Amino acid sequence: MVFVALTGCAALSPAPSSRDSKPLGRAQVRSAQAASEAIGVGKSTKADVRAALGEAVVVDFESGYEVWVYRERLPEKAKPPATELVLLFEPSGLLAKTRIR
Amino acid sequence: MFAQTKSPRDDAVAVDAMRNPVDKSYRRMVEGMELFEKRHRLAPEAALRFKLLPRHRDTDMRDIRVEIVGESVAIPIALAPDNSFALERRAAALKENASVRPNRKAKTMTWRAEIRTPGLPRGVRRLGDLRLECEVGMQAGLISNYRPMLFGLLDPFLREGPEYCRRSEPRYLFFAERPIFGVTLVAGERREALPVDRLYGGASRDPRWKDELPYCDCEVLVDRAYFLPLGDSSWPDDTRVEFEYMDGKP
Numbered sequence: 439m440v441f442v443a444l445t446g447c448a449a450l451s452p453a454p455s456s457r458d459s460k461p462l463g464r465a466q467v468r469s470a471q472a473a474s475e476a477i478g479v480g481k482s483t484k485a486d487v488r489a490a491l492g493e494a495v496v497v498d499f500e501s502g503y504e505v506w507v508y509r510e511r512l513p514e515k516a517k518p519p520a521t522e523l524v525l526l527f528e529p530s531g532l533l534a535k536t537r538i539r
Numbered sequence: 540m541f542a543q544t545k546s547p548r549d550d551a552v553a554v555d556a557m558r559n560p561v562d563k564s565y566r567r568m569v570e571g572m573e574l575f576e577k578r579h580r581l582a583p584e585a586a587l588r589f590k591l592l593p594r595h596r597d598t599d600m601r602d603i604r605v606e607i608v609g610e611s612v613a614i615p616i617a618l619a620p621d622n623s624f625a626l627e628r629r630a631a632a633l634k635e636n637a638s639v640r641p642n643r644k645a646k647t648m649t650w651r652a653e654i655r656t657p658g659l660p661r662g663v664r665r666l667g668d669l670r671l672e673c674e675v676g677m678q679a680g681l682i683s684n685y686r687p688m689l690f691g692l693l694d695p696f697l698r699e700g701p702e703y704c705r706r707s708e709p710r711y712l713f714f715a716e717r718p719i720f721g722v723t724l725v726a727g728e729r730r731e732a733l734p735v736d737r738l739y740g741g742a743s744r745d746p747r748w749k750d751e752l753p754y755c756d757c758e759v760l761v762d763r764a765y766f767l768p769l770g771d772s773s774w775p776d777d778t779r780v781e782f783e784y785m786d787g788k789p
Contacts, residue, residue, distance in 0.1 A: 495743050497739050497742045497743050497748070499718070499761070499762045500596070500759075501718060501762060501785075503718060503762065503785050505720070505735070505738075505739070505743070507735050507743050519734060522734060522735055524720075524721075524735050526720050526785060528785075534785075534787070535720050535783075535785075535787075537720070537721055537732065537783075539732045539734060539735075
């Protein structure tokens with residue numbers, strides 16, 4: 439099921455200004471809030487999320503559950519921690535929960 | 540020295556005739572009990588128990604028998620259905636430098652202190668209880684990692700004993716009842732979710748976490764594992780530690 443009809447993570451947030459035009463790194467998003475709004479609990483699959491947000495930091499468990507982590511790219515000179523978007527996929531591969539911190 | 544007596548299950552062995560058991564020093568566990576009394580103010584309404592936890596997917600946690608075993612003493616310990624138990628002080632066992640010995644082989648199980656204030660709702664723990672669990676666990680030598688440097692866990696700090704638990708961000712692993720998605724500290728109006736790097740043994744910041752896993756006593760509990768800011772005194776002992784489980788149930 440394709441819930442998010444987006445083809446790349448750059449489409450998830452407002453058009454980058456010259457200040458943040460630098461490409462996002464792996465598992466980075468410009469806005470955790472915008473990223474979470476672009477995916478749907480109970481609807482998005484891993485493939486959907488990968489297509490929308492790019493590659494995540496993945497922690498996969500023997501149970502079949504997977505936790506995916508994206509972090510906002512910090513503005514220059516900003517101190518960590520970056521805002522994080524944490525996703526839980528159930529063994530079926532559907533997005534089950536999200537959390538922003 | 541001891542002849543091994545295998546039971547029908549590979550990881551089960553007779554308590555009284557066993558090689559390489561998953562045992563702990565009785566003396567150190569009694570030291571943990573003494574520390575519990577000394578620091579009881581952290582969890583004034585709670586009692587101290589110890590708990591056995593699986594270390595491998597195929598560890599059979601049913602029908603475990605535990606004894607205090609010395610040269611001449613063998614004292615059975617009553618195990619609750621959740622595999623927790625209370626320990627009594629026995630002079631003869633101390634004199635003989637006895638072991639607390641389940642009928643399982645080394646590396647099949649791990650141990651933790653279990654200190655729970657009664658009356659808390661499901662899915663909630665109390666920070667003071669967990670602070671004291673860490674201190675007793677460190678004093679009693681309950682951690683069973685098998686490589687000194689592991690996820691950055693404990694390592695040289697293992698030698699620090701209970702003091703380690705008073706660091707602001709100790710990497711003492713706690714295990715929730717079930718696999719967790721989130722852990723939130725709540726004190727009055729203040730709520731703060733733990734960062735994901737403090738769940739799952741820090742796996743989200745270590746690309747090689749699966750290589751390290753076999754050496755961690757969290758091996759089959761990694762989806763239930765979390766660290767807490769135990770030494771951060773801005774969180775009182777009455778802070779609620781609330782769990783959001785992966786399965787969505789309370």
